[in-house]
Each structure stands twice: as structure tokens, then as C-alpha cells.
Amino acid sequence: MKMVGAMVAAARIAKNLTQKQLGELVRLDAETIASIEQGRRALMPNVAELMDQHLGLPGVLTVAAHEMPEVDVTPPWAEEYMDLEKAAIALSWFDNQVVPGLLQTENYARAVFTCRVPAHPEEEIEALTVKRLARQKILRRSHPPTLSFVVWEAVLRDRIGGDEVYAEQLRHLCNCSYLPDVSLQVMPLGLASQAALDGPFTLLETRDHQHLGYAESQRGSQLISDPDEVSILARRYAMLRTQALNTEQTRGLLNRLLGET
DSSP states (O other), X not given: OHHHHHHHHHHHHHTTOOHHHHHHXXXXXXXXXXXXXXXXXXXXXHHHHHHHHHHTOSSHHHHHHHHOOOOOOSOHHHHHHHHHHHHXXXXXXXXXXXXXXXXXXXXXXXXXXXXXXXOOOHHHHHHHHHHHHHHGGGGGSSSOOEEEEEEEHHHHHSOTTOHXXXXXXXXXXXHXXXXXXXXXXXXXXXXXXXXXXXOOEEXXXXXXXXXXXXXXXXXXXXXXXXXXXXXXXXXXXXXXXXXXXXXXXXXXXXXHXXXXX
């Protein structure tokens, strides 16, 4: 990250640009440009492409951003699930704490990691954010998995990261809800019964049609393969979908929340 940052700084200076001027060209503030140049913030590929364009570089920064070695920030207990997620043909995801990781914007993901206590170092927050965004590649596969999400309404009312991040995240959810392989439903507030009071979980189907469950707690996780236990989660998820708003009602709620921002 420090080497790439030094390359950005050298190219910027060669063009007689200030950090503020470069930031205006690539839609970032001067403080963010400074963090990139100092190696404290990862250079995202989309920003790298703009920098190459405005700094007259032949794709150098874009290659650097894409080929940056991954920092090992995934907890060992989550690695097996991450590998399965990459190749899954179907995912069903219930969350009552944050927006599901596959639907998070970059700024929202960064804000979520920033909330952690004890606090992550800034470079680790950036590495975690890059890792989370990389997981979203499955949404853009030529044959993406079938994805179903049920999210508690309270998640959509928390303004993690502030008003601008919140509005951006709501708009992103609206856009994602129109993807052909995505179903997004909101579990409304005020229900008299709710099928998953034990917390968030994910159901996954592999290419060889093995059905698995996954659940995280504060300091660990569980990959569930026992058919009886997976069946319990599947029945619970089916009930959640009947209790949640349908997809059209969900879009209506998102639009109303956007109107309140």
C-alpha cells in the first residue's frame, strides 16, 4: 500500500497537481488522497482507473490496485464459509444487525468496520473493506447464484456512517433489488411474532447440491452440515419470508426511507 501510494504521489507531482486538485478529478477529498499516498488507505480499482486517466498513466495504477496481495484479515473460523460462498449456486441470508455484506457499499462497509470495539487500525479497516467488496464479485458472475435476503427494518433505520453513507446505502439496496437473481425483503418493525429471534444466519447450496448453514456470534462462527440442523434453519427461513414484506413492498419502504433523508 505504501509503494502504490508513493506511485500516486509521484505521478500527481509530475502533473503539478495538489492533493485537493487530484481529489476533485477522482471525486475524493484531499484527506483521502493523502491517506492513499501515505499507504494508510487502499487504492480501490475504480479510483485507480480514474487516476490513470487523469495522470496520463498507461493503466499502471489500475494493475497495481487489482494485483495488490490480499492481507490475511479473514478470521480462520470464517475461511471455510468464504470459500463455499464463492462457488455457491444459492444463498439465503437473514440479518438483523447490519446490511448483508454482499449488499454493502464501500462506505457503509468501512463504517461498519470502524464501529468495532476495540478499534481496528486504519490499515486493517481498509484491508477488511477491500476483502468485503471482493466477495461481491459473485453478483456479477456470468451465472450468479440465486440470492435471497431478509433484513430487519431496524437495520435500514440505523444511520451507520452518517446521513450521506446511509442514503447511498439505501439507493444501492434499491438498485440491487432489481437484479434478476436477487430477492430482497424487509422484516417490518412491530410484529407480534418473528421466526428468527436467535439471530442472523445464512443458508448455502453448493454446486453438488449440498445444503449448509452458517451462523456467526460475537467471537466465532459455526458451519452447519448436519441435515437435521440445516432443515431447522431452512424451515425458519421459509417462515421469515412469509412474515416479511414482499419485494414490491420492500422497494416502497426503501423509497419512503430515501424520501426522509
